[in-house]
Amino acid sequence: MTYSAGGSKSYLFGIVLIAVIGGLLFGYDTAVISGAERGLQAFFMSAQDFTYTNILHGITSSSALIGCIIGSAISGLMAGRLGRKKSLFIAGVCFFLSAAGSYYPEFLFFEKGVATKGLWVAFNLYRVLGGVGVGMASAICPMYIAEIAPAGKRGSLVSWNQFAIIFGQLVVYFVNLVILGDHIAPKMESLAQGMNQIVNGAALAADGNWAVTTGWRLMFGSECIPAGLFTLLILLVPETPRYLAMSGKKEKALEVLSKINGLAKAQEILGEIENTVSEKKEKVLTYGWVVIFVGIMLSVFQQTVGINAVLYYAPRIFESLGMGNPMVQTVLMGVVNITFTLVAIFTVEKLGRKPLLIVGSLGMALGALGVALADIVPNLPGIIGVLSVMLYSASFMFSWGPICWVLISEIFPNTIRSAAVAIAVAFQWISNFIVSSTFVPLYTWSPAFTYGLYCAMCLLAAFFVWKMVPETKGKTLEDMTTLWKK
Numbered sequence: 001m002t003y004s005a006g007g008s009k010s011y012l013f014g015i016v017l018i019a020v021i022g023g024l025l026f027g028y029d030t031a032v033i034s035g036a037e038r039g040l041q042a043f044f045m046s047a048q049d050f051t052y053t054n055i056l057h058g059i060t061s062s063s064a065l066i067g068c069i070i071g072s073a074i075s076g077l078m079a080g081r082l083g084r085k086k087s088l089f090i091a092g093v094c095f096f097l098s099a100a101g102s103y104y105p106e107f108l109f110f111e112k113g114v115a116t117k118g119l120w121v122a123f124n125l126y127r128v129l130g131g132v133g134v135g136m137a138s139a140i141c142p143m144y145i146a147e148i149a150p151a152g153k154r155g156s157l158v159s160w161n162q163f164a165i166i167f168g169q170l171v172v173y174f175v176n177l178v179i180l181g182d183h184i185a186p187k188m189e190s191l192a193q194g195m196n197q198i199v200n201g202a203a204l205a206a207d208g209n210w211a212v213t214t215g216w217r218l219m220f221g222s223e224c225i226p227a228g229l230f231t232l233l234i235l236l237v238p239e240t241p242r243y244l245a246m247s248g249k250k251e252k253a254l255e256v257l258s259k260i261n262g263l264a265k266a267q268e269i270l271g272e273i274e275n276t277v278s279e280k281k282e283k284v285l286t287y288g289w290v291v292i293f294v295g296i297m298l299s300v301f302q303q304t305v306g307i308n309a310v311l312y313y314a315p316r317i318f319e320s321l322g323m324g325n326p327m328v329q330t331v332l333m334g335v336v337n338i339t340f341t342l343v344a345i346f347t348v349e350k351l352g353r354k355p356l357l358i359v360g361s362l363g364m365a366l367g368a369l370g371v372a373l374a375d376i377v378p379n380l381p382g383i384i385g386v387l388s389v390m391l392y393s394a395s396f397m398f399s400w401g402p403i404c405w406v407l408i409s410e411i412f413p414n415t416i417r418s419a420a421v422a423i424a425v426a427f428q429w430i431s432n433f434i435v436s437s438t439f440v441p442l443y444t445w446s447p448a449f450t451y452g453l454y455c456a457m458c459l460l461a462a463f464f465v466w467k468m469v470p471e472t473k474g475k476t477l478e479d480m481t482t483l484w485k486k
Helices: 009-019 021-044 054-081 084-103 117-148 151-180 201-206 210-221 224-236 241-246 250-261 263-276 289-304 307-311 314-320 326-351 353-376 382-397 400-410 414-445 447-468 479-485
Strands: none
Touching: 009 021, 009 117, 009 151, 009 224, 009 250, 021 054, 021 084, 021 117, 021 151, 021 210, 021 224, 054 084, 054 117, 054 414, 084 117, 084 210, 084 224, 117 151, 117 241, 117 400, 117 414, 151 210, 151 326, 151 400, 241 250, 241 263, 241 414, 250 263, 289 307, 289 400, 289 414, 289 447, 307 382, 307 414, 326 353, 326 382, 326 400, 353 382, 353 400, 353 447, 382 400, 400 414, 414 447, 414 479
């Protein structure tokens, strides 16, 4: 074993940089459907052996979320049995196979370019596989970074994972735009009626419209590049010292810790780890139900404050507010999201987790209230609604976006972390699915009620954090065992 007397910031930075590519793929995979779904819908509308309805297209657009729930649910078992590093490698393989399969779902079994019911099933299975990768990465990437990072840098380093998610979404929006180029996507209409309709979808496919025959394939296939890079690079990073110690590989754990923290500090940290992993296998409720409840509710509130109703449907919202080109406001909101995620990264270790969550909750409540008022107050300038949406999104990005992942990755004791994180993140994806699937009917019925409901959830989230969530700023992961034993 080779021990380092002084820690290396560049070594830590390199490890985290590779790990957050998993977050980038998380954002990339969940957002790629936004550019591809119109051409994809027109393609399957050309099928002769079944009728591709709006309901079926809704399943196609959200099938990855089913995989996300599965992936997050099994992430604890995978991370606990195989380790964090091997589990991330498997997630990378899922990303790559999903991207390749979505690009060419006809592989081996179907005729290329001919839409059939069987091909639709195959395509969705590939999307579910990608969702499994997203679900695993969403749980294990923050866990990996938290277990590698020094206590004083853990919050900001885990927050970079959220930055990578948002950046991945922006990257794929740009990639989709470049791929489409001068080609014309199928025309959309009936935006206010829930699922969008495509004009003459079957005719477009028959005519060989490029966006219908080729464009959506390239959009999905483009993910092969970051997915392949992540899968190869993850082989170069070490396993986390916490997992190594729990697996009885204390010398290897000390080697990794010394490269990051220096030998003296590494020996101190290893001693603390050993004190908390004397029982490698503890039941998930060993420290009581409250710690699991807090983790679950952090995940649930991150979604039920309604942020995905803004992120997924921003163009629709801006259009309803009377904006000329809603995509301009959507891009501007993306820049705002990136900027305020950086605010969290650079303040989380100074201000703490709880203050950011509470202030963010109140800011989101105010933004949601503004959107609701824009719907019910006659002649209110559309810019009020736009600014309210921006405030809503910005408040999320410096609070619940990154800080929720920080807390979920660090709040559980070492011996139950992998299982507890898996439970919490599974609830997050279930909540995501509920919010995303109910937004359109709720918004169509009453925008004011919808955002009034989200406003109430934001206020409830602030109260929950104030009363039940402990501050973890500056605490080691081993301190969590003492905290919850109390």
